[in-house]
Amino acid sequence: MVLSTLPGVGERLAQKITDHFGGESEAIASLKSGDIARIAEIDGVSPKRALSLARMVAGQSGSFLATKEAERLHRSLLQDIVSFASCAATRERMQLLMPVDNPAERRLKVSHAMNYAQKNAENLNTLSKLFHNLRQTRFNSERYERVVVCKEPLETFKKWCRVLQPGEGETWKDYTVFKSVTWIGSGAPADSPDGWVVLPNADNTELILPERTIDWFRHNIRTLSVLTDLVQMKRTSTEKHPFINELYELVVGLEQLPEILMSIDDQGDLDIMADVKDRLWKTAKSLEEQVNTEVAQAMDDAKMDLSGAELLEALSDGAAFQRKLQEATKDVITEAMEKAKQTVVQMLEGTGVRCPYDIFSSQWPAKINRKTLDEIDHALETKLKTGEIEHMLILAKKLGPLRERCEEAVRSLIGFDQWVCIAQWAIDRQCVMPDLVEHGIYIEQGRHLLLGCQPDPVTYGLGYAGDTEDQQSLALLTGANSGGKTTLLELLAHTCILAHMGLPVPADSARVGQVDALHILAKAGGTQSAGALEQTLVELANVVSDPTPKLILADELEAITEPGAGARIIAGMLLAAEAQDDTTMMLVTHLAPAIIKATGRDDLRVDGIEATGLDANLELMVDRTPKRNHLARSTPELIVKRLVERSEGHAQTLFRDILMMFDESTKTP
8 A cells, every 4th residue: 555545644754753753564554553643643643634544545435424414423322332332542543433334343353352241241341451451552752862874874773862874995994983873784893892883784683773672662661561462461361252352363473571571670690780889899998908907806805825945035136037927927917818808709690700819909908909809890880781782682583573463463462352342332332233224223222322311112113124114214302301312313313323333232122224325314404495405306306316335324304394394395305205215214203294295195104202291390291202193282282282281261261272273283185
């Protein structure tokens, strides 16, 4: 795929996207994964544009949602579903859940997830909690002090470090001024200076800048811990279920990741060397004091017996007396210094640095040989630096090949987590997988999800999906204001959208005909001007006369103009829609009698949501399931009837006359 071929994406934006992600394949992978936040980091790309780009790359243009109202209901449904998501990455990923032409694969994944959730609710909750740590993986944005020297330009590395190309006559010695260098290709030193990495070529990119390779794993350790936990779970798991099998397939190839990650900060002897180097001079000073203290204490207890002749000899020969004193104290000093030396020997164990034969420059008072200590310190520094480079390269060699596999696994896990989320949502909302059929729509005990209260269940159907008596492809829906007509319309829309997304629907059972488009024609805001009316009529005509398989749900279209004209216009639209074999349509209206009259037909289906009366609080008592082929009474009629019963005198007579007008209006010609 070439990014520049996407609608609205030219060469310039395609290049910006490619540069941002470090390559076109990386960009496409991130777009497909729904990493909206990272896409929106690109200069000039808004979050809305980022979502649109991601949907295009994922092959979900959104043409099924043919109207703004359909798009609004889809957004509302997604908002409800993603409230069950484990993490922000999953919430972003689920924005790509659009209706698709073939939802079979999604239906299978959701069915497996729901089946597993019903049998292993506790295990699913454990997975959901584990997925709280999922994040889209990222490189940190810092630049490194390492200088890469290569005859090739290596443009991609210039964002992260300094890249130099040797000039004519330059050798590796010209680059020893830099602390950390990666030399690639010919001309490398035989013995690499401290901090240098020498590579024969640029094939192993993870070794060119090993710090960056390792930092990626450190930076994403929280997310990678999810992978390591799953690897550990897989090692001990005895579960056999398609859902859990698919989960464990995602970490294939990462079996050694837990142990490798543990080695990132476990440097073995390097840690010992660093600790010894930090303590070396302080320990030496302490040993000086220790030796002098031990010798002084020993001499306090020492005695020297001299005969008279020996005293006279000492007076005449001071050198001889000095020798006798040295012999008397030699063992004490030697023992104290040997003890101190053994302390240094033990401290240097595991560092690879040996303790010199004599670390003292004088016996009394004892003094550590600073030159010897400098040599030990320098040896530790050299080994430490060499060891860090070696350790870093060993780690980078192990981790580098795993990075892309880890990225792929994390993206797949975020995709997998959406099925966990959907299963939890479906069980909480008591949803079921609908049957996909050729035509129409049917819901049994369907429930509107977004009312903010406990909904009354409704059973309703249109087209071949409906029950035997409900298989007409068109229906007018009448009834009381606030009786639930618009709620039923939205419930049908929810069911259609969810079914085409491959997701469960909020009903005891459902059958949904597969269509290419859902048109929701929302209630108009009021009578339109001539120009606006003309545009609306053209749009309506294009919708109802189009032979494309579709479901049309229209809400009080008569509001676009005056009632008489509105009824005739709607009648014409209905007849045009009826002529399309693959179109199913429901129209919510208060003008059913006038519309039927305008069509000149007596066989159009009219259903009604009947308000049975008013309770003590003046609230409507409504049977939310429409009565088939029944023109329902409106709310004003009920209120007028109540006024007839409660008023007296001239007012009662007036209300009775008005009520008779309601009765006359319900008679069909």
